[in-house]
Amino acid sequence: MLKIENISKSFNPGTVNETKALRGLNLNVNDGDFITILGSNGAGKSTLFNAISGNFFVDEGRIILDDQNITFMPDYKRAKWIGRLFQDPLKGTAPHMTIEENLALAYLRAGQSKTFSRISKKDEEFFCEKLKMLDMGLEDRMHTQVGTLSGGQRQALTLLMATIVPPKILLLDEHTAALDPQAADKVLSLTKKIVEENHTTCLMITHNIHQGLQTGNRSLFMADGNIILDLQEEERKTITMEEVLEKFKAGAHKDLDNDRILLSE
Amino acid sequence: MAYILQTTLTLGFVYALVALALFISYRILDIADLTTDGCYVLGMAVSVAFAYQGHPFLGIFLAIISGGLAGFVTAFLQTRLGVPSILAGIVTNTGLYTVNLMAMGWTSNIALLKKETLFTLFHNLGIGGNWSDFILVSCITLLSMLFVRWFLSTRLGLSIRATGDNRDMVRASSINPRFTITVGLVLANCFTGLCGALVGQMQKSADINAGTGIVVIGLACLIIGETIINGKKTITRNIVAVLIGNIVYRFIYAIILQTRILPIDFLKLITALIVALAIAAPTIKENAQLYNRARKEMK
Ligand SMILES: Nc1ncnc2c1ncn2[C@@H]1O[C@H](COP(=O)(O)OP(=O)(O)O)[C@@H](O)[C@H]1O
Ligand SMILES: [Mg+2]
Numbered sequence: 001m002l003k004i005e006n007i008s009k010s011f012n013p014g015t016v017n018e019t020k021a022l023r024g025l026n027l028n029v030n031d032g033d034f035i036t037i038l039g040s041n042g043a044g045k046s047t048l049f050n051a052i053s054g055n056f057f058v059d060e061g062r063i064i065l066d067d068q069n070i071t072f073m074p075d076y077k078r079a080k081w082i083g084r085l086f087q088d089p090l091k092g093t094a095p096h097m098t099i100e101e102n103l104a105l106a107y108l109r110a111g112q113s114k115t116f117s118r119i120s121k122k123d124e125e126f127f128c129e130k131l132k133m134l135d136m137g138l139e140d141r142m143h144t145q146v147g148t149l150s151g152g153q154r155q156a157l158t159l160l161m162a163t164i165v166p167p168k169i170l171l172l173d174e175h176t177a178a179l180d181p182q183a184a185d186k187v188l189s190l191t192k193k194i195v196e197e198n199h200t201t202c203l204m205i206t207h208n209i210h211q212g213l214q215t216g217n218r219s220l221f222m223a224d225g226n227i228i229l230d231l232q233e234e235e236r237k238t239i240t241m242e243e244v245l246e247k248f249k250a251g252a253h254k255d256l257d258n259d260r261i262l263l264s265e
Numbered sequence: 266m267a268y269i270l271q272t273t274l275t276l277g278f279v280y281a282l283v284a285l286a287l288f289i290s291y292r293i294l295d296i297a298d299l300t301t302d303g304c305y306v307l308g309m310a311v312s313v314a315f316a317y318q319g320h321p322f323l324g325i326f327l328a329i330i331s332g333g334l335a336g337f338v339t340a341f342l343q344t345r346l347g348v349p350s351i352l353a354g355i356v357t358n359t360g361l362y363t364v365n366l367m368a369m370g371w372t373s374n375i376a377l378l379k380k381e382t383l384f385t386l387f388h389n390l391g392i393g394g395n396w397s398d399f400i401l402v403s404c405i406t407l408l409s410m411l412f413v414r415w416f417l418s419t420r421l422g423l424s425i426r427a428t429g430d431n432r433d434m435v436r437a438s439s440i441n442p443r444f445t446i447t448v449g450l451v452l453a454n455c456f457t458g459l460c461g462a463l464v465g466q467m468q469k470s471a472d473i474n475a476g477t478g479i480v481v482i483g484l485a486c487l488i489i490g491e492t493i494i495n496g497k498k499t500i501t502r503n504i505v506a507v508l509i510g511n512i513v514y515r516f517i518y519a520i521i522l523q524t525r526i527l528p529i530d531f532l533k534l535i536t537a538l539i540v541a542l543a544i545a546a547p548t549i550k551e552n553a554q555l556y557n558r559a560r561k562e563m564k
Contacts, residue, residue, distance in 0.1 A: 076439055076441045092433075093431065094434050096498075097426060105423055108420060162437070
């Protein structure tokens with residue numbers, strides 16, 4: 001459903017700070033895939049997500065979503081089909097607006113609301129129903145400003161906002177890494193539940209290799225702006241950690257230092 | 266005394282329109298829109314020029330449209346051509362000087378003398394007697410405030426509010442922030458144009474330099490209002506604060522004018538100080554805290 005063909009992206013080209021963040025990367029995502037992405041810092045994982053969601057246009061290559069070439073489509077248009085969560089729980093919500101108003105904005109992606117319509121009783125009930133699913137008591141605080149919520153609550157709300165209109169693909173960029181362990185578990189289990197219920201295709205970046213190999217149905221390892229290891233369902237179950245490191249090292253031409261980074265949590 | 270009260274209230278209500286515009290651009294969109302000064306004169310020039318030709322209503326209407334166009338130019342410069350937002354306002358403002366002169370028929374001043382205006386026509390209806398200007402102006406301002414309150418609760422209004430709060434979130438909701446910024450700036454400058462239009466016809470004159478400092482005065486009123494109406498910041502309270510701030514400011518103005526404790530020309534300096542201090546307050550507070558902490562640590 002998502003086809004990435006040979007994409008490249010350089011930052012600050014032609015200067016001493018030139019970084020080739022993506023180098024001819026190819027990826028074919030199937031409908032319903034839940035893919036985890038691992039790799040050391042600076043491997044280009046976030047840049048890959050930025051390319052998919054259109055924060056910038058790639059220098060080379062093509063991005064095709066459900067047979068539509070979106071390579072040159074601006075980010076806000078792609079957002080209709082692409083949901084995204086960041087590590088920073090503050091990024092996905094408007095702090096000075098209420099929970100209800102945030103949800104109403106996210107729900108605009110459905111493309112049904114009229115420009116000059118206001119939030120109706122019916123919308124309110126719908127949002128309330130959705131909030132109950134988070135099991136955080138937020139349904140009783142619909143008129144609270146989002147800025148007063150905890151990081152975990154904000155991230156859970158962002159997750160709900162990203163999926164309230166089910167996207168074709170959900171991009172999760174270490175979205176539990178900044179939360180305390182309890183909140184992280186909660187948000188992760190919510191993520192799995194929502195993804196499962198909607199059969200959403202999902203890409204998840206994580207720093208935790210154990211979590212990475214246990215979640216979803218496929219794992220990608222990135223280094224130097226490319227995918228160097230692509231493990232499918234069966235392989236992931238049988239492979240040992242040593243073999244992963246071995247293969248990673250072979251693909252990345254990196255020494256042990258980077259293996260440690262790869263393994264660090 | 267009654268006369269002072271009357272002018273204070275009338276000016277407070279009419280200039281609340283500029284503060285309302287700044288509330289939209291500065292507070293909601295988080296953009297310092299320096300189109301304001303020139304846009305105010307544009308509204309005044311168009312309105313007075315048309316009243317001079319015997320079309321006071323058309324003048325007001327076209328003043329609103331022209332104000333919106335000025336806002337559009339500023340928005341276009343910053344959203345499409347990458348001009349930094351403050352500079353975009355200054356550029357438009359500078360260009361407007363010539364446009365305004367043109368609208369006034371290449372003179373720097375027009376007086377309406379015995380011509381009909383919105384205000385004389387309304388006065389002739391016999392409503393409110395001496396207070397007819399005030400009644401007319403306050404109705405228009407209150408309607409504008411209600412409109413803004415309603416508008417900001419619509420889906421479009423919500424997207425505009427979110428644009429000033431978290432622009433990435435707006436994009437993620439599949440809304441183009443260029444569009445919301447444009448709508449916000451156009452709307453804001455419509456109100457600025459309307460304000461200039463009303464003041465022009467009320468005072469029966471237009472002057473090319475009438476707009477100098479309007480933006481800073483508007484910000485001062487906004488800040489004074491917010492300081493008086495503190496506590497929970499809801500949209501309704503913020504909009505009411507806009508009006509209160511203007512009335513208080515005009516009251517101070519009248520007192521200085523009457524008592525002559527200060528030459529009235531000092532008021533702009535004082536206004537500038539109020540704005541600078543109010544905007545600097547959080548930084549000053551932070552620095553003071555840091556300084557105190559550092560002093561304790563160093564002991
Ligand atoms: N906007 C940017 N400007 C300049 N360099 C960038 C930018 N975004 C990413 N990079 C660089 O690209 C490389 C890949 O970064 P990133 O994709 O964030 O890595 P990660 O795998 O840790 O998410 C890094 O060297 C980073 O410094
Ligand atoms: Mg990253």
